Amino acid sequence: MHETRLSWKSGDKNQYPAFANRFAKEDIAVVVPSYRLAPKYPHPAQIDDVAAAFAWTVTHAKEFGGDPTNITIVGHSAGGHLVSLLASDDQYLKQHGLSLANIRKVISISGVYWIGEGFENVFGTDPEQRRKSAAMAHIKPGLPPFLISYCQWDYLTLPLQARQFHAALNKVGVNAELLYIPAENHISEIVRAVRPEDPTAIAIVKAIKSN
Numbered sequence: 001m002h003e004t005r006l007s008w009k010s011g012d013k014n015q016y017p018a019f020a021n022r023f024a025k026e027d028i029a030v031v032v033p034s035y036r037l038a039p040k041y042p043h044p045a046q047i048d049d050v051a052a053a054f055a056w057t058v059t060h061a062k063e064f065g066g067d068p069t070n071i072t073i074v075g076h077s078a079g080g081h082l083v084s085l086l087a088s089d090d091q092y093l094k095q096h097g098l099s100l101a102n103i104r105k106v107i108s109i110s111g112v113y114w115i116g117e118g119f120e121n122v123f124g125t126d127p128e129q130r131r132k133s134a135a136m137a138h139i140k141p142g143l144p145p146f147l148i149s150y151c152q153w154d155y156l157t158l159p160l161q162a163r164q165f166h167a168a169l170n171k172v173g174v175n176a177e178l179l180y181i182p183a184e185n186h187i188s189e190i191v192r193a194v195r196p197e198d199p200t201a202i203a204i205v206k207a208i209k210s211n
Contacts, residue, residue, distance in 0.1 A: 007078060008038045008043070008082075009039065009122065010037060011034075013032045013034040019032070019193060019194055020032050022193065023201075023204065023205065029061065029064055031056075033049065033056075034049075035053075035082070038122040039122065043123045043124070044092075044133070047082055050082045050083070050086055050092075051086060051095065052096065054093065054103075055093070055096035055097075057071060058071065058102060069104075070104050071103065072103075072106070072208045073087065073107070074106075074109070075107075075108055076109040076110060076111075076190045077112070077190075079109075080112060081112040081113070081135070083107070084106060084111055084113060084134075084146070084165070087103050087106045087144050087146075088100075088139065089132075100142070103144045104144065104145075105145045106147070107204055107207055107208075108146065108148050110149065110150050110154050110158050110189065111148070111158075111162070111165075112134065112158070113135050113136045113161045113162070114131070114134045115131070115134045116130070136164070136165060139165075139174070141174065143174045144174075145174070146169055146175070148162050148165060148178050148179065149179040149180070149181055149189075149200060150163075150179075151185060151186065152180075152181065152182045152184060152185075153184065153186075154186050155186050158186070162178065163178065166178040179203050
C-alpha cells in the first residue's frame, strides 16, 4: 500500500466500538468523535471538528467519570495528523477558549506530520497552505508530551516522517517518545490493538496512566 491511500475522506466513529471498549476495560474514559469528510469538506473542516470534539470533552468529561484536566488525545493515520496538529497549532483550540495546556499528552499512531503532493483534494494546491496544515510546521518548545509510533510495514514515508517528527520535537526540548512496532502494517496495527497483549495497546495504556 502507498501512503496516498491515507485519507481524511472516509471513516466514522461507529467503526471503533471494539477499540474504545478495549481501553474502557482499563478504566479509561474514551471519546471517539467523527469529523466531516473531504473532498466535500476540505481542510480545515476536519481539524475544526476535532477541536470542537476536544472542547466538548473538556466540558462534559466529569459527567462520564472523566477528568477534564487529564485528557490524552490519540489518533491513527489521518487521526494521527489531526491530534498532532491540534497539539501544535494553537489557533484551533483558541476558538473554544482553550489552549495547548489543556492537552495532557498526544499519542500518534502512524500519523502524517508533513503534507506533500497527492493530497490536493483535501489540503488544496497551495504548497504553503499544505505546509502549515501539518504539525511539522508548528514545532516549538512547550508542546505537550508525545508518543509517536510507526510499524514495520507501514505506508511509504510514514516511518521516516515519524522519526523526523520525533527528532524535531526532541531538538526543541519537547518530551517525545518513539515506538517501533515490528511485524505489523498500517491496518493491522490498529485492528489488533483490541487484543490484551497487543504492544501498541499496552503502550497506549502505559502512556495514558503514567505521570
